[in-house]
Amino acid sequence: MADLPPLREVIARHGLSASKALGQNFLFDEQLLDRIAAIPGDLAGKPVLEVGPGPGGLTRALLRAGARVTAIEMDRRCLPALAELGETFPGQLRVVGGDALKLDHAELMAGEPFAVLSNLPYNVGTALFVRWLGGEEWPPQWTSLTLMFQQEVAQRIVAQPGGSAYGRLAVLAQWRSAAKLAMKVHRSAFTPPPKVMSAIVHVEPGEMPTGVSARVLERLTEAAFGQRRKMLRQSLKGVPGAVAALEAIGIDPQRRAETMTVEEFVAIARILTQGC
Numbered sequence: 001m002a003d004l005p006p007l008r009e010v011i012a013r014h015g016l017s018a019s020k021a022l023g024q025n026f027l028f029d030e031q032l033l034d035r036i037a038a039i040p041g042d043l044a045g046k047p048v049l050e051v052g053p054g055p056g057g058l059t060r061a062l063l064r065a066g067a068r069v070t071a072i073e074m075d076r077r078c079l080p081a082l083a084e085l086g087e088t089f090p091g092q093l094r095v096v097g098g099d100a101l102k103l104d105h106a107e108l109m110a111g112e113p114f115a116v117l118s119n120l121p122y123n124v125g126t127a128l129f130v131r132w133l134g135g136e137e138w139p140p141q142w143t144s145l146t147l148m149f150q151q152e153v154a155q156r157i158v159a160q161p162g163g164s165a166y167g168r169l170a171v172l173a174q175w176r177s178a179a180k181l182a183m184k185v186h187r188s189a190f191t192p193p194p195k196v197m198s199a200i201v202h203v204e205p206g207e208m209p210t211g212v213s214a215r216v217l218e219r220l221t222e223a224a225f226g227q228r229r230k231m232l233r234q235s236l237k238g239v240p241g242a243v244a245a246l247e248a249i250g251i252d253p254q255r256r257a258e259t260m261t262v263e264e265f266v267a268i269a270r271i272l273t274q275g276c
């Protein structure tokens with residue numbers, strides 16, 4: 001096993017004080033980082049995309065697990081520390097300096113299937129999550145997503161119908177994927193500690209339901225949850241054919257969006273897709 005300097009020492013030596021503007025909260029507990037890297041299963045020899053490695057805490061855990069890591073980091077101050085880490089694991093780490101929101105991940109991974117692991121600021125993490133789970137192409141090139149979120153967002157992703165946490169994110173994450181809450185992470189595990197608790201969500205792609213357009217389902221859930229307190233017959237008024245589709249499959253139009261199962265949304269989207 002490679003002998004690595006403690007992360008705190010790496011940070012001090014490279015002058016990597018956490019930047020608030022870049023949403024930097026670092027993890028130093030190597031045992032915790034090894035447990036996070038183990039969530040997707042055996043990564044030995046497998047390609048992994050890590051977004052936002054910072055000084056490389058999770059990166060070193062992934063490298064220890066034998067993964068072949070491509071890491072995208074937009075804070076150029078972190079690049080020398082990451083390059084140093086790469087020297088300890090020859091041929092296993094490629095560092096890309098840049099904004100993950102602006103890069104084509106499939107192209108970066110040269111067409112190979114890859115696992116994604118990431119601990120990102122809330123806004124960037126959610127934007128990438130929506131991008132990875134959206135789109136008509138399925139199965140995706142990624143084989144799993146293992147992502148840190150603030151706990152409240154993680155709960156929205158795995159939420160079941162019937163509560164206020166259930167909404168567009170849950171439908172997006174569950175209609176053709178399996179999403180689970182893999183680990184809660186206490187705020188004190190981070191330096192500096194964020195105000196809220198965090199949790200890691202693990203998502204694996206599943207079967208694409210036949211005859212359903214992702215874009216149509218997206219439009220439907222946007223309308224339904226955009227006015228979530230209203231009855232569906234009201235909130236879906238702006239989606240042509242949606243209220244008729246509800247009635248065609250025996251769904252009471254007086255119900256509200258948060259009572260609808262993912263399967264019910266998919267069934268309506270299937271009818272609307274046929275009408276496109």
Ligand SMILES: C[S@@+](CC[C@H](N)C(=O)[O-])C[C@H]1O[C@@H](n2cnc3c(N)ncnc32)[C@H](O)[C@@H]1O
Pocket residue numbers: 022023024025026027028051052053054055056057058072073074075078098099100101118119120121124
């Ligand atoms: C919360 S820190 C986590 C650092 C490290 N992974 C850890 O767990 O200790 C998030 C990292 O993502 C980087 N980052 C933020 N936005 C990014 C973006 N759009 N593209 C790439 N990296 C980004 C930040 O510079 C920072 O290093």
